[in-house]
Amino acid sequence: MVAVAILAAGKxxxxxxxxxxxxxxxxxxxxxxxxxxxxxxxxxxxxxVIVGYQGxxxxxxLAHRPAVEFVDxxxxxxxxxxxQQLLTHLAGYQGDLLVLNGDAPLLRAxxxxxxxxxxxxxxxxxxxxxxxxxxxxxxxxVFCNGDNHVTQIVEDRDCxxxxxxxxxxxxxxxxxxxxxxxxxxxxxxxxxxxxEYYLTDVVHFLNPVMAVDVADASEINGINDRKQLxxxxxxxxxxxxDDWMAAGVTLxxxxxxxxxxxxxxxxxxxxxxxxxxxxxxxxxxxxxxxPHSLIENSQLGERVTAMFxxxxxxxxxxxxxxxxxxxxxxxxxxxESCRIGNFVEVKKTTIGAQTNVAHLTYLGDAHLGDRVxxxxxxxxxxxxxxxxxxxxxxxxxxxxxxxxxxxPVVLGESVTVAAGSVVTNDVPNYALVxxxxxxxxxxxxxxx
Ligand code: UD1
Ligand code: CA
Numbered sequence: 001m002v003a004v005a006i007l008a009a010g011k012x013x014x015x016x017x018x019x020x021x022x023x024x025x026x027x028x029x030x031x032x033x034x035x036x037x038x039x040x041x042x043x044x045x046x047x048x049v050i051v052g053y054q055g056x057x058x059x060x061x062l063a064h065r066p067a068v069e070f071v072d073x074x075x076x077x078x079x080x081x082x083x084q085q086l087l088t089h090l091a092g093y094q095g096d097l098l099v100l101n102g103d104a105p106l107l108r109a110x111x112x113x114x115x116x117x118x119x120x121x122x123x124x125x126x127x128x129x130x131x132x133x134x135x136x137x138x139x140x141x142v143f144c145n146g147d148n149h150v151t152q153i154v155e156d157r158d159c160x161x162x163x164x165x166x167x168x169x170x171x172x173x174x175x176x177x178x179x180x181x182x183x184x185x186x187x188x189x190x191x192x193x194x195x196e197y198y199l200t201d202v203v204h205f206l207n208p209v210m211a212v213d214v215a216d217a218s219e220i221n222g223i224n225d226r227k228q229l230x231x232x233x234x235x236x237x238x239x240x241x242d243d244w245m246a247a248g249v250t251l252x253x254x255x256x257x258x259x260x261x262x263x264x265x266x267x268x269x270x271x272x273x274x275x276x277x278x279x280x281x282x283x284x285x286x287x288x289x290x291p292h293s294l295i296e297n298s299q300l301g302e303r304v305t306a307m308f309x310x311x312x313x314x315x316x317x318x319x320x321x322x323x324x325x326x327x328x329x330x331x332x333x334x335x336e337s338c339r340i341g342n343f344v345e346v347k348k349t350t351i352g353a354q355t356n357v358a359h360l361t362y363l364g365d366a367h368l369g370d371r372v373x374x375x376x377x378x379x380x381x382x383x384x385x386x387x388x389x390x391x392x393x394x395x396x397x398x399x400x401x402x403x404x405x406x407x408p409v410v411l412g413e414s415v416t417v418a419a420g421s422v423v424t425n426d427v428p429n430y431a432l433v434x435x436x437x438x439x440x441x442x443x444x445x446x447x448x
Contacts, residue, residue, distance in 0.1 A: 001095030002116060003178070004044040008032050008102030009052030009073040014225040020054040020101035023061055023150070024229060028260045028278060030061060031223060038067065039098060041109040042116060046087060050082045078196025079172075080188040087170075087185060088424070090178060091154050096120070097181060098176040099199070104222045106232055107173065109215055117177040118212050127207035129173040139169035142211050150209040157193045159351040168211070169201060171220035180206055219288050229241055236261065248374070258291075283430070284318065293323070301336065302429035314346075316355065335370065348388075352395060365407065369395030372424035375419065377402040394429065 022032035027039070047065075051058045052073040062068050073085045083099065090097070096119065098112065111129070117426055119127035128150065132141050140155045141163055144194050153170050154163050162198060165235020184205035188197045203209045221228065240261050241254050250256055250265030256273045259265075264282040272290030277283070281295050284302035289295060292308045301318030302304070309323035316322065317336035327345045335353035344361045347408065352370035357363065359376040366380050366386050378399045380391040389407035393399070399410050400419030411417070412429035421435035 001040055002044050002098055002175075003046035003048065003093060003095060004039050004042070004088065004098045004100065005048045005050060005083065005086055006032060006035055006037075006100050006102045007050055007079060007172075008053070008058060009050050009082055010103070010223065011053040011076075015229075016226075020058060020401070021223070023054075025055060026105055026223075026229065026232055028262065031105045032058065032102045033064065035100050035102055035107070036062075036065065038105070038107045038109055039100065042098070044098070044111060046090070046093070046097065048086060050078050050085060052082075061315055076255070077200035078190065078194070079183065080197035080201060083181070083199050084167070084185045084197065090182070093178050095176045095178060098170075099176065099178045101172045101222060103224070105171065105222060106219050106221055106235055108216075111219055112173075115173065115175055115212055118210065122140065122210055124175070124208050124210045125177045125207040126212055127175045128153075128209070129171040129220065130211040131214050131220055132167050133169050133217060134167070136167045136169045140172075141166045142168045143209055144168070148211045150203050150211050153203055155192065155198065155200070156439060157195075168213075168354045171214060172197070173220065176202075176206075176380055234338060239244055252290075257349050266302075285305065285368050293320050298328075298412045332427050363391075366391040366393065366405075368393045369397070371396050371412065374401060375401040375417075379404045381406045407427075 010021060010429040013140040015021050015024060023030045026034060038247040047068045048071050050073050051073045055072060059070050071085050071089055073082050094404055097147045104243040111373050115127060138156050140153045141159055142153050143151050143166065145151055145295045147150050181202060184202045187205055189203050190196060190197050194307050221232060223229050223232055237258055241251055244265050245251060249265045250270045253273040257271055257275050260278045260279060262269055262280055263277045266283060266285040268286050269283050270288045274292045275290030276294045279297040282299045283298060284300055286301050288301040288305045288410040290307060293306050294310045296312040298311050300312040300316045303319050304316050306322040307324045309326040313330050314328045314332035315336045319336055320334055320338040322340045326340045329347050331348045332346050333350040335351055337354045338351055339358055341358035347364040349363045349366040353369045356369055361374055361378045362380060364382040365379050372393055381404055382388050391405045391407045392410040394411055394413035396414040400417055400421060403417045403421045403423060406422065406424045409423055410426045412427055414430050415427050416432045417423065418434035421433060423433055423435050427433045
Protein backbone atom coordinates (compact mmCIF):
# COMPACT_ATOMS: atom_id res chain seq x y z
CA MET A 1 0.00 0.00 0.00
CA VAL A 2 1.66 3.22 -1.10
CA ALA A 3 0.66 6.85 -1.36
CA VAL A 4 2.69 9.35 -3.34
CA ALA A 5 3.39 12.97 -2.42
CA ILE A 6 5.05 15.35 -4.85
CA LEU A 7 6.78 18.51 -3.66
CA ALA A 8 5.69 21.22 -6.06
CA ALA A 9 5.21 24.35 -3.98
CA GLY A 10 8.46 26.13 -4.84
CA LYS A 11 8.73 29.05 -7.22
CA UNK A 12 11.84 28.04 -9.11
CA UNK A 13 13.39 31.51 -9.10
CA UNK A 14 16.26 30.52 -11.36
CA UNK A 15 13.93 29.64 -14.25
CA UNK A 16 13.25 33.41 -14.50
CA UNK A 17 9.73 32.64 -15.63
CA UNK A 18 6.15 33.68 -14.95
CA UNK A 19 5.32 29.96 -14.99
CA UNK A 20 5.92 27.91 -11.83
CA UNK A 21 8.91 25.65 -12.35
CA UNK A 22 7.03 22.35 -12.29
CA UNK A 23 4.81 23.47 -15.19
CA UNK A 24 7.68 23.91 -17.62
CA UNK A 25 7.48 21.49 -20.51
CA UNK A 26 9.95 18.72 -21.14
CA UNK A 27 9.38 16.71 -24.31
CA UNK A 28 5.65 17.42 -24.50
CA UNK A 29 4.73 17.03 -20.83
CA UNK A 30 5.21 19.27 -17.82
CA UNK A 31 7.81 18.34 -15.20
CA UNK A 32 5.20 17.52 -12.59
CA UNK A 33 3.25 15.34 -15.04
CA UNK A 34 6.39 13.39 -15.79
CA UNK A 35 6.96 12.84 -12.10
CA UNK A 36 3.36 11.67 -11.71
CA UNK A 37 3.74 9.33 -14.67
CA UNK A 38 6.96 7.84 -13.29
CA UNK A 39 5.11 6.43 -10.27
CA UNK A 40 1.95 5.10 -11.94
CA UNK A 41 3.47 1.60 -12.14
CA UNK A 42 3.32 1.45 -8.33
CA UNK A 43 -0.45 1.85 -8.51
CA UNK A 44 -0.49 4.45 -5.75
CA UNK A 45 -3.58 4.58 -3.61
CA UNK A 46 -3.33 8.32 -3.19
CA UNK A 47 -1.54 10.94 -5.31
CA UNK A 48 -0.97 14.17 -3.43
CA VAL A 49 0.62 17.19 -5.05
CA ILE A 50 1.79 19.87 -2.62
CA VAL A 51 1.30 23.27 -4.23
CA GLY A 52 2.08 26.82 -3.17
CA TYR A 53 3.58 29.31 -5.60
CA GLN A 54 0.93 29.75 -8.34
CA GLY A 55 -0.87 26.75 -6.93
CA UNK A 56 -3.98 27.52 -8.97
CA UNK A 57 -2.02 27.26 -12.22
CA UNK A 58 -0.66 23.88 -11.17
CA UNK A 59 -4.13 22.68 -10.23
CA UNK A 60 -5.57 23.81 -13.56
CA UNK A 61 -2.84 22.10 -15.53
CA LEU A 62 -3.41 18.81 -13.69
CA ALA A 63 -7.22 19.06 -13.71
CA HIS A 64 -7.48 16.25 -16.28
CA ARG A 65 -6.11 13.82 -13.70
CA PRO A 66 -8.98 13.21 -11.30
CA ALA A 67 -6.90 10.92 -9.06
CA VAL A 68 -4.62 13.81 -8.07
CA GLU A 69 -5.37 15.55 -4.76
CA PHE A 70 -3.91 18.95 -4.03
CA VAL A 71 -2.46 20.03 -0.72
CA ASP A 72 -1.85 23.73 -0.13
CA UNK A 73 1.37 24.91 1.44
CA UNK A 74 0.70 28.64 1.54
CA UNK A 75 4.11 29.56 2.95
CA UNK A 76 7.19 27.65 1.87
CA UNK A 77 9.01 27.00 5.12
CA UNK A 78 11.02 24.00 3.93
CA UNK A 79 10.61 20.44 2.72
CA UNK A 80 9.70 19.20 6.21
CA UNK A 81 7.04 21.89 6.51
CA UNK A 82 5.68 20.83 3.09
CA UNK A 83 5.25 17.23 4.24
CA GLN A 84 3.73 18.40 7.54
CA GLN A 85 0.82 19.70 5.45
CA LEU A 86 -0.09 16.07 4.71
CA LEU A 87 -0.85 15.30 8.35
CA THR A 88 -4.55 16.14 8.06
CA HIS A 89 -4.92 14.64 4.57
CA LEU A 90 -3.37 11.32 5.51
CA ALA A 91 -4.78 11.04 9.04
CA GLY A 92 -5.35 7.37 9.80
CA TYR A 93 -3.52 6.16 6.70
CA GLN A 94 -1.48 3.08 7.56
CA GLY A 95 0.64 2.49 4.44
CA ASP A 96 3.91 3.79 3.02
CA LEU A 97 4.48 7.24 1.59
CA LEU A 98 6.71 7.86 -1.42
CA VAL A 99 7.98 11.45 -1.56
CA LEU A 100 9.11 12.79 -4.93
CA ASN A 101 10.38 16.14 -6.13
CA GLY A 102 8.24 17.90 -8.73
CA ASP A 103 11.37 19.16 -10.44
CA ALA A 104 13.13 15.79 -10.89
CA PRO A 105 11.46 14.31 -13.99
CA LEU A 106 14.10 11.79 -15.11
CA LEU A 107 13.42 9.05 -12.57
CA ARG A 108 12.80 5.64 -14.08
CA ALA A 109 9.82 3.62 -12.93
CA UNK A 110 12.16 0.69 -12.16
CA UNK A 111 14.18 2.84 -9.77
CA UNK A 112 11.08 3.69 -7.76
CA UNK A 113 10.02 0.05 -7.75
CA UNK A 114 13.43 -0.95 -6.40
CA UNK A 115 13.28 1.74 -3.72
CA UNK A 116 9.86 0.59 -2.58
CA UNK A 117 10.88 -3.07 -2.63
CA UNK A 118 13.97 -2.41 -0.50
CA UNK A 119 11.90 -0.34 1.88
CA UNK A 120 9.23 -2.98 2.31
CA UNK A 121 11.46 -6.05 2.39
CA UNK A 122 13.65 -4.54 5.15
CA UNK A 123 10.64 -3.11 6.97
CA UNK A 124 12.45 0.22 7.12
CA UNK A 125 10.86 3.28 8.63
CA UNK A 126 12.52 5.32 5.91
CA UNK A 127 14.47 4.48 2.75
CA UNK A 128 16.06 7.15 0.61
CA UNK A 129 17.61 7.29 -2.80
CA UNK A 130 21.28 8.33 -2.88
CA UNK A 131 24.01 8.76 -5.49
CA UNK A 132 27.74 9.26 -5.52
CA UNK A 133 28.38 12.38 -7.53
CA UNK A 134 31.76 13.70 -8.67
CA UNK A 135 30.43 17.19 -8.00
CA UNK A 136 28.02 16.99 -5.04
CA UNK A 137 27.78 20.76 -4.53
CA UNK A 138 24.39 21.97 -3.36
CA UNK A 139 23.10 18.55 -2.32
CA UNK A 140 22.56 17.25 1.19
CA UNK A 141 25.20 14.67 2.19
CA VAL A 142 24.17 11.28 3.50
CA PHE A 143 26.16 9.59 6.26
CA CYS A 144 25.82 5.85 6.85
CA ASN A 145 27.31 3.44 9.39
CA GLY A 146 27.71 0.29 7.34
CA ASP A 147 24.87 -1.78 5.84
CA ASN A 148 23.65 1.49 4.30
CA HIS A 149 21.98 2.53 7.54
CA VAL A 150 21.68 6.31 7.61
CA THR A 151 22.85 8.23 10.68
CA GLN A 152 22.37 11.76 9.43
CA ILE A 153 21.82 13.99 6.42
CA VAL A 154 23.57 17.35 6.39
CA GLU A 155 22.71 20.08 3.89
CA ASP A 156 25.63 21.35 1.82
CA ARG A 157 25.45 24.77 3.45
CA ASP A 158 25.38 23.24 6.93
CA CYS A 159 28.37 20.91 6.27
CA UNK A 160 31.78 21.42 7.81
CA UNK A 161 34.84 20.91 5.58
CA UNK A 162 35.24 17.26 6.53
CA UNK A 163 31.55 16.48 5.89
CA UNK A 164 31.71 18.20 2.53
CA UNK A 165 34.25 15.56 1.39
CA UNK A 166 31.44 12.98 1.42
CA UNK A 167 30.15 12.66 -2.13
CA UNK A 168 27.16 10.48 -1.29
CA UNK A 169 24.20 12.78 -1.81
CA UNK A 170 20.51 12.76 -0.95
CA UNK A 171 18.42 12.63 -4.12
CA UNK A 172 15.38 13.98 -2.29
CA UNK A 173 13.37 10.83 -3.10
CA UNK A 174 12.11 8.94 -0.06
CA UNK A 175 9.93 6.12 1.07
CA UNK A 176 8.47 6.41 4.57
CA UNK A 177 6.38 4.31 6.87
CA UNK A 178 3.64 6.94 7.13
CA UNK A 179 2.47 6.38 10.74
CA UNK A 180 6.11 6.60 11.92
CA UNK A 181 6.77 9.68 9.79
CA UNK A 182 3.55 11.29 11.01
CA UNK A 183 4.78 10.86 14.59
CA UNK A 184 8.19 12.38 13.72
CA UNK A 185 7.03 15.41 11.70
CA UNK A 186 5.84 17.55 14.64
CA UNK A 187 9.28 17.20 16.22
CA UNK A 188 11.14 19.04 13.41
CA UNK A 189 12.87 22.31 14.35
CA UNK A 190 14.08 25.02 11.99
CA UNK A 191 17.49 25.29 13.65
CA UNK A 192 19.67 25.47 10.54
CA UNK A 193 21.31 28.00 8.26
CA UNK A 194 18.10 28.58 6.24
CA UNK A 195 15.73 28.57 9.26
CA GLU A 196 13.66 25.98 7.38
CA TYR A 197 11.99 22.78 8.49
CA TYR A 198 14.09 20.11 6.82
CA LEU A 199 12.42 16.82 5.94
CA THR A 200 15.86 15.24 6.11
CA ASP A 201 15.94 15.80 9.89
CA VAL A 202 13.31 13.10 10.41
CA VAL A 203 16.09 10.50 10.18
CA HIS A 204 16.85 11.36 13.82
CA PHE A 205 13.43 10.07 14.86
CA LEU A 206 13.18 7.00 12.62
CA ASN A 207 14.90 3.62 12.67
CA PRO A 208 15.96 1.84 10.59
CA VAL A 209 16.65 4.36 7.82
CA MET A 210 18.36 2.93 4.77
CA ALA A 211 20.05 4.46 1.72
CA VAL A 212 19.78 2.93 -1.76
CA ASP A 213 22.19 4.06 -4.47
CA VAL A 214 20.66 4.83 -7.84
CA ALA A 215 22.40 2.98 -10.67
CA ASP A 216 22.26 5.87 -13.14
CA ALA A 217 22.93 9.19 -11.41
CA SER A 218 21.38 11.18 -14.28
CA GLU A 219 17.96 10.00 -13.07
CA ILE A 220 18.00 12.22 -10.03
CA ASN A 221 18.94 15.44 -11.82
CA GLY A 222 16.77 18.25 -10.57
CA ILE A 223 15.85 21.13 -12.83
CA ASN A 224 16.53 24.59 -11.51
CA ASP A 225 17.25 26.63 -14.63
CA ARG A 226 16.80 26.59 -18.40
CA LYS A 227 20.19 25.06 -18.97
CA GLN A 228 19.32 22.08 -16.79
CA LEU A 229 15.98 21.84 -18.59
CA UNK A 230 17.83 21.54 -21.90
CA UNK A 231 20.27 19.02 -20.42
CA UNK A 232 17.35 16.92 -19.14
CA UNK A 233 15.86 16.91 -22.63
CA UNK A 234 19.14 15.57 -24.02
CA UNK A 235 19.24 12.80 -21.43
CA UNK A 236 15.65 11.86 -22.19
CA UNK A 237 16.31 11.87 -25.94
CA UNK A 238 19.38 9.67 -25.56
CA UNK A 239 17.35 7.13 -23.60
CA UNK A 240 14.50 7.11 -26.12
CA UNK A 241 16.80 6.78 -29.12
CA ASP A 242 18.95 4.09 -27.52
CA ASP A 243 15.78 2.09 -26.78
CA TRP A 244 14.47 2.40 -30.36
CA MET A 245 17.79 1.49 -31.92
CA ALA A 246 17.93 -1.57 -29.65
CA ALA A 247 14.41 -2.42 -30.87
CA GLY A 248 15.44 -2.41 -34.55
CA VAL A 249 14.94 1.18 -35.69
CA THR A 250 17.63 2.86 -37.81
CA LEU A 251 18.37 6.47 -36.91
CA UNK A 252 20.57 8.27 -39.39
CA UNK A 253 22.48 10.98 -37.52
CA UNK A 254 20.59 10.57 -34.22
CA UNK A 255 21.75 13.91 -32.81
CA UNK A 256 19.61 15.76 -35.35
CA UNK A 257 16.48 13.70 -34.60
CA UNK A 258 14.02 14.16 -31.73
CA UNK A 259 11.43 11.59 -30.67
CA UNK A 260 8.83 12.08 -27.92
CA UNK A 261 8.53 9.20 -25.48
CA UNK A 262 4.86 8.88 -26.46
CA UNK A 263 5.82 7.80 -30.00
CA UNK A 264 5.58 4.14 -31.09
CA UNK A 265 7.93 2.84 -33.79
CA UNK A 266 8.26 -0.58 -35.42
CA UNK A 267 11.25 -2.66 -36.49
CA UNK A 268 12.93 -1.61 -39.73
CA UNK A 269 11.69 1.94 -39.57
CA UNK A 270 14.37 4.30 -40.90
CA UNK A 271 14.45 7.85 -39.57
CA UNK A 272 16.53 10.23 -41.63
CA UNK A 273 18.29 13.35 -40.30
CA UNK A 274 16.45 16.42 -38.98
CA UNK A 275 13.22 14.59 -38.36
CA UNK A 276 10.98 15.14 -35.33
CA UNK A 277 8.33 12.71 -34.12
CA UNK A 278 5.86 13.97 -31.56
CA UNK A 279 2.80 13.14 -29.53
CA UNK A 280 0.68 10.06 -30.15
CA UNK A 281 2.48 9.07 -33.34
CA UNK A 282 2.73 5.45 -34.50
CA UNK A 283 4.92 4.41 -37.42
CA UNK A 284 4.65 0.98 -39.03
CA UNK A 285 7.39 -1.34 -40.12
CA UNK A 286 9.52 -0.40 -43.12
CA UNK A 287 8.59 3.29 -43.16
CA UNK A 288 11.26 5.76 -44.17
CA UNK A 289 10.71 9.16 -42.59
CA UNK A 290 12.73 12.26 -43.43
CA PRO A 291 15.04 13.89 -43.99
CA HIS A 292 13.53 17.07 -42.54
CA SER A 293 10.06 15.94 -41.54
CA LEU A 294 7.81 16.68 -38.59
CA ILE A 295 5.17 14.11 -37.68
CA GLU A 296 2.79 14.77 -34.82
CA ASN A 297 -0.17 12.74 -33.49
CA SER A 298 -0.28 10.68 -36.68
CA GLN A 299 -0.46 6.99 -37.48
CA LEU A 300 1.43 5.64 -40.48
CA GLY A 301 0.96 2.13 -41.92
CA GLU A 302 3.84 0.07 -43.31
CA ARG A 303 6.45 1.16 -45.86
CA VAL A 304 5.23 4.76 -45.97
CA THR A 305 7.79 7.35 -47.03
CA ALA A 306 7.63 11.00 -46.02
CA MET A 307 10.38 13.43 -46.88
CA PHE A 308 10.65 17.17 -46.16
CA UNK A 309 7.04 17.16 -44.98
CA UNK A 310 4.87 18.20 -42.03
CA UNK A 311 2.15 15.76 -40.99
CA UNK A 312 -0.13 16.42 -38.01
CA UNK A 313 -3.28 14.59 -36.88
CA UNK A 314 -3.27 12.28 -39.89
CA UNK A 315 -3.68 8.59 -40.67
CA UNK A 316 -1.69 7.32 -43.63
CA UNK A 317 -2.18 3.94 -45.29
CA UNK A 318 0.64 1.56 -46.15
CA UNK A 319 2.88 2.16 -49.17
CA UNK A 320 1.84 5.78 -49.51
CA UNK A 321 4.53 8.25 -50.54
CA UNK A 322 4.49 11.76 -49.16
CA UNK A 323 6.55 14.79 -50.13
CA UNK A 324 8.84 16.39 -50.65
CA UNK A 325 7.21 19.51 -49.20
CA UNK A 326 3.75 18.26 -48.38
CA UNK A 327 1.67 19.54 -45.45
CA UNK A 328 -1.05 17.31 -44.03
CA UNK A 329 -2.89 18.74 -41.06
CA UNK A 330 -5.95 18.38 -38.89
CA UNK A 331 -7.98 15.20 -39.36
CA UNK A 332 -6.58 13.81 -42.58
CA UNK A 333 -6.97 10.20 -43.70
CA UNK A 334 -5.03 8.92 -46.69
CA UNK A 335 -5.52 5.39 -48.03
CA GLU A 336 -2.96 2.83 -49.14
CA SER A 337 -0.57 3.30 -52.06
CA CYS A 338 -1.35 6.98 -52.56
CA ARG A 339 0.98 9.71 -53.66
CA ILE A 340 0.86 13.11 -51.96
CA GLY A 341 3.48 15.09 -53.79
CA ASN A 342 5.32 18.35 -53.65
CA PHE A 343 3.65 21.56 -52.50
CA VAL A 344 0.41 19.82 -51.62
CA GLU A 345 -1.59 20.90 -48.58
CA VAL A 346 -4.30 18.61 -47.26
CA LYS A 347 -6.62 19.63 -44.43
CA LYS A 348 -9.58 17.78 -42.88
CA THR A 349 -9.85 15.46 -45.85
CA THR A 350 -10.22 11.75 -46.53
CA ILE A 351 -8.53 10.20 -49.54
CA GLY A 352 -9.14 6.64 -50.76
CA ALA A 353 -6.57 4.12 -51.95
CA GLN A 354 -4.26 4.55 -54.96
CA THR A 355 -5.15 8.20 -55.35
CA ASN A 356 -2.52 10.61 -56.63
CA VAL A 357 -2.27 14.23 -55.58
CA ALA A 358 1.10 14.82 -57.06
CA HIS A 359 1.73 18.56 -57.38
CA LEU A 360 0.75 22.04 -56.21
CA THR A 361 -2.68 21.32 -54.75
CA TYR A 362 -4.90 22.38 -51.83
CA LEU A 363 -7.52 19.94 -50.58
CA GLY A 364 -9.60 21.22 -47.66
CA ASP A 365 -12.81 19.67 -46.29
CA ALA A 366 -12.80 17.18 -49.16
CA HIS A 367 -13.63 13.54 -49.62
CA LEU A 368 -11.83 11.72 -52.46
CA GLY A 369 -12.50 8.14 -53.54
CA ASP A 370 -10.04 5.53 -54.82
CA ARG A 371 -7.81 5.91 -57.91
CA VAL A 372 -8.52 9.61 -58.25
CA UNK A 373 -5.93 11.57 -60.17
CA UNK A 374 -5.72 15.13 -58.99
CA UNK A 375 -4.11 17.33 -61.62
CA UNK A 376 -1.40 19.84 -60.82
CA UNK A 377 -2.73 23.05 -59.32
CA UNK A 378 -6.14 21.70 -58.29
CA UNK A 379 -7.77 23.72 -55.53
CA UNK A 380 -10.83 23.12 -53.41
CA UNK A 381 -12.34 26.54 -52.71
CA UNK A 382 -13.79 25.43 -49.37
CA UNK A 383 -14.33 28.76 -47.64
CA UNK A 384 -16.93 31.34 -48.60
CA UNK A 385 -15.68 33.87 -46.08
CA UNK A 386 -18.07 32.69 -43.38
CA UNK A 387 -18.32 28.89 -43.50
CA UNK A 388 -16.33 25.90 -44.73
CA UNK A 389 -17.98 23.62 -47.32
CA UNK A 390 -17.32 20.09 -48.59
CA UNK A 391 -16.01 18.89 -51.93
CA UNK A 392 -16.68 15.26 -52.88
CA UNK A 393 -14.72 13.64 -55.71
CA UNK A 394 -15.78 10.11 -56.71
CA UNK A 395 -13.50 7.16 -57.43
CA UNK A 396 -11.69 7.10 -60.74
CA UNK A 397 -12.17 10.81 -61.39
CA UNK A 398 -9.42 12.87 -63.06
CA UNK A 399 -9.20 16.57 -62.36
CA UNK A 400 -7.48 18.68 -64.99
CA UNK A 401 -4.57 20.92 -64.19
CA UNK A 402 -5.54 24.17 -62.48
CA UNK A 403 -9.14 23.21 -61.76
CA UNK A 404 -11.03 24.90 -58.93
CA UNK A 405 -13.92 23.24 -57.07
CA UNK A 406 -16.18 25.80 -55.47
CA UNK A 407 -17.68 23.96 -52.51
CA PRO A 408 -20.16 22.63 -51.73
CA VAL A 409 -19.86 20.52 -54.87
CA VAL A 410 -20.06 16.80 -55.69
CA LEU A 411 -18.26 15.14 -58.60
CA GLY A 412 -19.38 11.61 -59.39
CA GLU A 413 -17.23 8.61 -60.25
CA SER A 414 -14.95 8.53 -63.31
CA VAL A 415 -15.58 12.16 -64.09
CA THR A 416 -13.13 13.97 -66.35
CA VAL A 417 -12.51 17.62 -65.53
CA ALA A 418 -11.04 19.79 -68.25
CA ALA A 419 -7.97 21.77 -67.32
CA GLY A 420 -8.62 25.22 -65.97
CA SER A 421 -12.23 24.55 -65.02
CA VAL A 422 -14.01 26.38 -62.22
CA VAL A 423 -16.60 23.82 -61.16
CA THR A 424 -19.57 25.24 -59.26
CA ASN A 425 -22.28 22.62 -59.92
CA ASP A 426 -22.41 18.88 -59.25
CA VAL A 427 -21.21 16.57 -62.04
CA PRO A 428 -22.71 13.09 -62.75
CA ASN A 429 -20.71 9.85 -63.10
CA TYR A 430 -18.66 9.35 -66.31
CA ALA A 431 -19.24 12.94 -67.52
CA LEU A 432 -16.74 15.39 -68.92
CA VAL A 433 -17.00 18.83 -67.37
CA UNK A 434 -15.55 21.88 -69.04
CA UNK A 435 -16.18 25.02 -67.07
CA UNK A 436 -14.14 27.70 -68.70
CA UNK A 437 -14.42 30.01 -71.67
CA UNK A 438 -13.88 28.49 -75.04
CA UNK A 439 -10.66 29.61 -76.64
CA UNK A 440 -11.06 32.33 -79.26
CA UNK A 441 -8.56 33.07 -81.97
CA UNK A 442 -8.56 36.40 -83.68
CA UNK A 443 -6.37 36.20 -86.72
CA UNK A 444 -4.00 38.93 -87.89
CA UNK A 445 -4.27 40.80 -84.59
CA UNK A 446 -0.87 42.25 -85.30
CA UNK A 447 0.46 43.17 -88.63
CA UNK A 448 2.88 40.51 -89.94
C1 UD1 B 1 16.61 19.04 -0.83
C2 UD1 B 1 17.16 18.22 0.32
C3 UD1 B 1 18.61 17.84 0.01
C4 UD1 B 1 18.67 17.09 -1.31
C5 UD1 B 1 17.99 17.88 -2.41
C6 UD1 B 1 17.87 17.04 -3.64
C7 UD1 B 1 16.08 19.08 2.30
C8 UD1 B 1 16.23 19.87 3.52
N1 UD1 B 1 17.14 18.98 1.53
O1 UD1 B 1 17.38 20.23 -0.87
O2 UD1 B 1 19.15 17.03 1.04
O3 UD1 B 1 20.02 16.82 -1.64
O4 UD1 B 1 16.66 18.28 -2.03
O5 UD1 B 1 17.36 17.80 -4.68
O6 UD1 B 1 15.02 18.53 2.06
N2 UD1 B 1 9.54 22.61 -1.64
C9 UD1 B 1 8.24 22.80 -1.26
N3 UD1 B 1 7.98 23.52 -0.15
C10 UD1 B 1 8.97 24.06 0.61
C11 UD1 B 1 10.30 23.86 0.22
C12 UD1 B 1 10.55 23.13 -0.91
O7 UD1 B 1 7.33 22.31 -1.92
O8 UD1 B 1 8.64 24.71 1.61
C13 UD1 B 1 9.82 21.84 -2.85
C14 UD1 B 1 10.57 22.63 -3.88
O9 UD1 B 1 9.67 23.26 -4.78
C15 UD1 B 1 11.36 21.55 -4.58
C16 UD1 B 1 11.61 20.52 -3.48
O10 UD1 B 1 10.67 20.78 -2.49
O11 UD1 B 1 10.64 20.93 -5.62
C17 UD1 B 1 13.02 20.60 -2.91
O12 UD1 B 1 13.18 21.85 -2.27
P1 UD1 B 1 14.53 22.65 -2.32
O13 UD1 B 1 14.41 23.82 -1.45
O14 UD1 B 1 14.95 22.84 -3.70
O15 UD1 B 1 15.48 21.59 -1.62
P2 UD1 B 1 17.01 21.55 -1.76
O16 UD1 B 1 17.58 22.75 -1.07
O17 UD1 B 1 17.40 21.30 -3.15
CA1 CA C 1 16.18 25.04 -0.17
